[in-house]
Amino acid sequence: xxxxxxxxxxxxxxxxxxxxxxxxxxxxxxxxxxxxxxxxxxxxxxxxxxxxxxxxxxxxxxxxxxxxxxxxxxxxxxxxxxxxxxxxxxxxxxxxxxxxxxxxxxxxxxxxx
Amino acid sequence: xxxxxxxxxxxxxxxxxxxxxxxxxxxxxxxxxxxxxxxxxxxxxxxxxxxxxxxxxxxxxxxxxxxxxxxxxxxxxxxxxxxxxxxxxxxxxxxxxxxxxxxxxxxxxxxxxxxxxxxxxxxxxxxxxxxxxxxxxxxxxxxxxxxxxxxxxxxxxxxxxxxxxxxxxxxxxxxxxxxxxxxxxxxxxx
Numbered sequence: 455x456x457x458x459x460x461x462x463x464x465x466x467x468x469x470x471x472x473x474x475x476x477x478x479x480x481x482x483x484x485x486x487x488x489x490x491x492x493x494x495x496x497x498x499x500x501x502x503x504x505x506x507x508x509x510x511x512x513x514x515x516x517x518x519x520x521x522x523x524x525x526x527x528x529x530x531x532x533x534x535x536x537x538x539x540x541x542x543x544x545x546x547x548x549x550x551x552x553x554x555x556x557x558x559x560x561x562x563x564x565x566x567x
Numbered sequence: 568x569x570x571x572x573x574x575x576x577x578x579x580x581x582x583x584x585x586x587x588x589x590x591x592x593x594x595x596x597x598x599x600x601x602x603x604x605x606x607x608x609x610x611x612x613x614x615x616x617x618x619x620x621x622x623x624x625x626x627x628x629x630x631x632x633x634x635x636x637x638x639x640x641x642x643x644x645x646x647x648x649x650x651x652x653x654x655x656x657x658x659x660x661x662x663x664x665x666x667x668x669x670x671x672x673x674x675x676x677x678x679x680x681x682x683x684x685x686x687x688x689x690x691x692x693x694x695x696x697x698x699x700x701x702x703x704x705x706x707x708x709x710x711x712x713x714x715x716x717x718x719x720x721x722x723x724x725x726x727x728x729x730x731x732x733x734x735x736x737x738x739x740x741x742x743x744x745x746x747x748x749x750x751x752x753x754x755x756x757x
Contacts, residue, residue, distance in 0.1 A: 462637050463708075464621060468693045471710050514710035516636035 458510060461534050462518040475509030478521050479541060479560070503527050505550055505557045507542060510534075523550060571646070574675045574735030582746035583683030586739065589727060592676040593649030595642040596635075597656065599665025609659035613652045614642050624706040624719045633706045633719065641717065641729070646671060675735030679742060680725035685755045687746040688718060688726055697755060712741050 456469045465471075477499050483491040500506065506526045511519045521539070523532040523546050532553065533546045542562060550557055551564045558564065575588040595613070599606050607618045614630030618640065624633040631643040644652045649671045656667035679687050689696040691711045701707070706719040714737060716730040730738045744750075 465707070465709075471693055514715045515708045516639075518636060 456524070456529060456531070458520075458522050458531060458534050460512045460515060460518070461520050461536055463512065463516040465512070465515055467512055467515055471512065471514040473511040473513035475511055475519060478507040478509045479562075500560060502559060505532075505554055505559050507559060507562075509537070525554070571672070574732050575677075575739045578739055580739070580743040580746060582687075582743070582748045583751045584679050584681040584687040584746045586687070586742040586746050587678050587680070588739065589676040589678040591646040591671070592674070593644040593646040593652070593669075593671045594674050594676075594729070595644060595649060595653050595656065596668045596670050597640045597642055597665065598638055599660065599663055601638060601640065603663060603665075605663050606660065606665055609656055610640065610642065612659065613656055614644060619706070622706055623704055626704070626721075633717070635708060635717070642667075673732055675730050675732045675738060677728045677730075677735075677738060677742060678725055679728065679746070680723075682756070683746060683751060684724060684726050686752060687742060688728075689755070690745045690750075690752070691741060692716070692718075711738065714738065 457466055458472060459466050480495060482495050504525055504527055506524060508522050508524070509519060510522050519537040520534050521537055521542070522534045523542060524530060532549045535543050535546055547562065547565065551566060556564050571591055573588050573591055577588050579585065579587045597610070601618055610616065610618050610632050614632050615627030616625035616630055616632040619625040619632050619634045622634055624631055629645055633641040635641050649669045653667050653669040660667065685696045692709050694707055694709050695701065701720060703720045703722045706717065708717045710716065714730055714734045716728055716738065718726050718728045720726055728738065
């Protein structure tokens, strides 16, 4: 059972109280972009064994969307953070680096590498 | 005006706890900036209660204000006054980025009282309801079996449960099953 702490109401919510929202930090390209970019936005998803970033919604609670960083292999949760951001906060990245040196995920990676 | 009734119309069940329809309750959903002094004054005027802290409920003599999310409150007022209070709130909040809506008839309101009240609710909600973790004045939005619900603990040790009216009968049956006399687990009894 996955337990995530909602950054908006501070509840340590278990999975049944949450709604999964798929991969985090997807970028939708605007006017002037080409078909390949739109294709990638629609279909290309990460499927990592290890560090992963996801969107979740506290659907049976405060109703807010938030981000979570976790490990798909061990179910370890590195942290949750606000939805109003384009990339994981440094604090979350540091926590991941401490536990999974050399991690990388899309354009984000261990800064010490 | 028609004669308003609740979804379960005064139903009651006694088991390890007493589950009862808590009757008609005026409820107003208020969204806005909870740190705004205009909003805080409007909440005080409507309910007599202050804006609650995160996951808390502030109860006054004939009203209450409960924390639903970082930008939402649930205001409890007497049922007959809900329409007027909603209008007063809208007037008081003019110019604010806020919205007050009367949701009294969209909700069901139940109570769980007695020895087994904590256990009755704990069996169906993924929430730590032990005496150390959940105290009077604590408020929580969560899930009870298959439906969303909000509940809080009164000073007298009884719970109040708020859910959508459309699932009011389901909620009553669910709580009754959870309070069945032969279903006691005794997890929260000393």
